[in-house]
Amino acid sequence: MSVRKVEALDIEDLPSGKPVRVLLQIVHDPMGMPLEVPVIVIKGTKPGPVFGVTAAVHGNELNGLPVIHRLVDRIDAQKLRGTLVMAAPVNVPGYHRNVRRFVDQRDLNTMFPGRADGHASHVFAHRLMDRLVRHFDFLVDLHTASFGRENSLYVRADMRQPMTAKLARLARPQIILHNPPSDRTLRGAAAELEIPAITVEIGDPQVLQPRYIKPTLTGIRSMLAEVEMLPKRAVAPGAPPILCKTSRWFYTDHGGLLSVMPQVTDTVAEGDLIARQRDVWGDVVREYHAPFSGVIIGRSTNPVGQTGARIVHLGRVTDVLPPPKAEDVVETAED
Template identity: 85%
Template structure:
């Protein structure tokens, strides 16, 4: 692997093919006038084809996506790649340094897209990241995790009305797929506005590395690359069938106290099931919270200190349980 180069523009055509190329991509500058650079790894195949983008740690404390990228680079055979794989992580370098979700100006970077050429630091960063990196992509997989005080299942946010996007979501090997049109100011939404099929993969919990989620995510991205004819298909064992949700919402407390959440992530609950119990500081039960509808737990609170308005569970409305993601070759030849 070649040593890192410092660039202020991503010119994919000038990069050598057949090997990973490491880059520091300049985006903005800090108060000392030093460049704030995002680490980027580019792998160009010997044959032309799509540009597939993978980003991680848009929130600086969401780390599970980094080893996904590292292992993808280690295991990919660049000589068999058709097209270009572009991976950027951590995107939020200041947040990564501080073990923090937010950008240097204390704003949530994933609510700033498509950004502006002027304005707050996060607006400018988002605008330039789109211009210097994301606009090159034909596909985007944006890797996230839960925030502090919460845990997530392995789930995908995707606009399931768009066939190319829906196919990426199914191949990601998630536990849950949440139909979620990208109408917000996220990186995924900005990519969709550029007609780039894009999904968000939520890989478990913040500030930890979780092999149980990293491995299927890596396999899923490898399957996506095969599906768009960037890599040859290979033998993989079928994944578990994902649950499809048409919508979801967080359930919140209406009182304060110590919160005990009952169901685990990826657990199904029926309408009326006990979701959580809340006690005051003397140990007396002050509230019990029940499921307002039947669904599946996409995420849950892990913080027992819950004031009024604290999150309890992220509850998905189940549409269907989909067939398991297909193996890339007939199952009789598949292996783990």
């Protein structure tokens, strides 16, 4: 199949009724060659919204790529209303080197909406918004945990926004974390443009996990049906997600070999032992207890823990969302 090279996404210009492969030029590398993000566009035969899916903004967060590949295999363009635009890997240099960060060692997902005249990450983020993301009517940004950690299948979403909340619930996550996008993430920049946007955290970095990939795929198909881009079909309801109104990461205050007891999606009660640290002689130097009752959204898997190492990402569970009181909201950075 041929690949079109373009400098900006022009959906009007693309053929409908079949998947189209596009290399979207964003910046140039030191060889003077274009740095191109692979984008697959499926333009339906009837007009409708533009639904964007992005993956690997962090270059080593890979579970989103097979989600996109399977979507391409399974979407019948003849039945599609509107346009599905899937970009992955967004962070091409990070993907090449199997690392989270961009070519300038910065975290791209703290750089949005970027700047036209900024440093490498700022310019990349700015042009990605201008050439791709601003065309979207909806955005699902696919991530995983960072290196040395694991995540549940969880969604970050501003649950005060009805359409965003609907997308979050349709994603079939184990956990939904209410998280206003007042940060410098891609999701936040999209929300600033009034694009309903969610981040889906699909398990662990540097691996492909079918048990998380499959529900995410089903979830995106349900979202496409919800916005009337695909015919609705009956899907067995998944287990209801655990709702969290806020969350916090907890850190060690000592160094040593770290073992974290609870697994992701486990619930813990205030005071439960959650981690133990031993020095190189085998002596226990610290025990850590849950500071409040909650659910384990993510956890450290790297036993090498210096003072200040992450232990668990603990969510405060609620029955009702939204909205939490402003003073309850504790920001945790996206994984």
